[in-house]
Amino acid sequence: MALNTSIPARILRVNHGGEHGAISIYSVQIVAARLRAPDLLPFLQEALEHERSHRRRFRELMPTRDGKPCRMMWIWGVRGAVLGLVTAALGREAILACTEAVETTVHKHLDDQIRWAEPRDSEMYRVISDIRLEEAAHIDWALANRRGRGFQWLEQLISAATATLIWISTRGDSARLGRELAVA
Numbered sequence: 577m578a579l580n581t582s583i584p585a586r587i588l589r590v591n592h593g594g595e596h597g598a599i600s601i602y603s604v605q606i607v608a609a610r611l612r613a614p615d616l617l618p619f620l621q622e623a624l625e626h627e628r629s630h631r632r633r634f635r636e637l638m639p640t641r642d643g644k645p646c647r648m649m650w651i652w653g654v655r656g657a658v659l660g661l662v663t664a665a666l667g668r669e670a671i672l673a674c675t676e677a678v679e680t681t682v683h684k685h686l687d688d689q690i691r692w693a694e695p696r697d698s699e700m701y702r703v704i705s706d707i708r709l710e711e712a713a714h715i716d717w718a719l720a721n722r723r724g725r726g727f728q729w730l731e732q733l734i735s736a737a738t739a740t741l742i743w744i745s746t747r748g749d750s751a752r753l754g755r756e757l758a759v760a
Contacts, residue, residue: 584641584697587689588634590745591704593646594682595631597741600656601663601678602627605671608664616671619717623675626710633703641700646745655741659734666727673727675718677734679711685742686711 602624609616638644646652663674686708693701 583692584700585638585643586746587692587700587704588638588641588643589646590685590742591689591707592631592634592638592643593649593652593745594742595627595634596646596649597652597656597659598627598678599624599631600653601660601674604657604660605664605674608661609668609671612664613668613671616668616721619721620671623714626714630707630710633707637700637703641697648741648745652741652745655737659737663730666730669722669724670727670730672718672722673731674734675714676722677731678738679715679718681735681738681742682711683708683715 602620606617606620606624609620635645659674659678663670686704689704690701690708693704
C-alpha cells in the first residue's frame with residue numbers, strides 16, 4: 577500500500593508547530609515561576625526539555641515524508657509565549673491548568689495519529705507513541721499537583737484555542753482524520 581504523503585507531512589507539520597508552541601509556553605512560565613511558583617521549576621524545566629526533544633524528533637521525520645515546518649510557526653511561538661505569560665501571571669494553579677488543558681487536547685489528536693500510523697508507518701507510530709507517553713506524564717503530574725479545580729474557564733479557553741490552532745495548521749485534516757477513524 578502506498579504511503580499517502582500528505583497525511584504524514586501534515587501530521588508532522590502540526591506536531592512540530594505544536595511542540596514549538598509548547599517550548600514557548602514552558603520557557604515563559606519558567607521565567608515567571610521563579611517568583612510566582614518556584615516549586616514548579618523542576619517540572620517545568622523537565623517538560624521544556626521533553627518538548628525540545630519532541631520538536632527535534634518530529635523534524636527528523638520530515639525529510640522522508642515530504643514534510644516541512646509549519647508556515648504558522650511564528651503563531652505557535654507567539655501564542656505559546658502569550659499563553660505562558662498569562663498563565664504564569666495568574667500563578668501556580670493556572671500554570672498547571674494550562675499544562676492539563678493543552679496536553680489533554682493534544683492527546684486526542686495524537687491518539688488519532690497513532691491509529692492512522694500504526695498500520696502504515698511504523699517509525700512514525702513509534703515516535704508519536706513515545707512522545708504521547710511523555711505528554712501523558714505531564715498531565716499526570718499537573719493533576720497530582722493541583723491544589724484545586726479552579727480555572728476551569730481557563731482550561732476550556734485553552735483547549736478551544738489549541739484545538740482551533742491544530743485545525744488551522746492541518747487545514748482541517750485533524751478533524752477529518754478523527755472522523756474517518758471513528759467510522760473505521
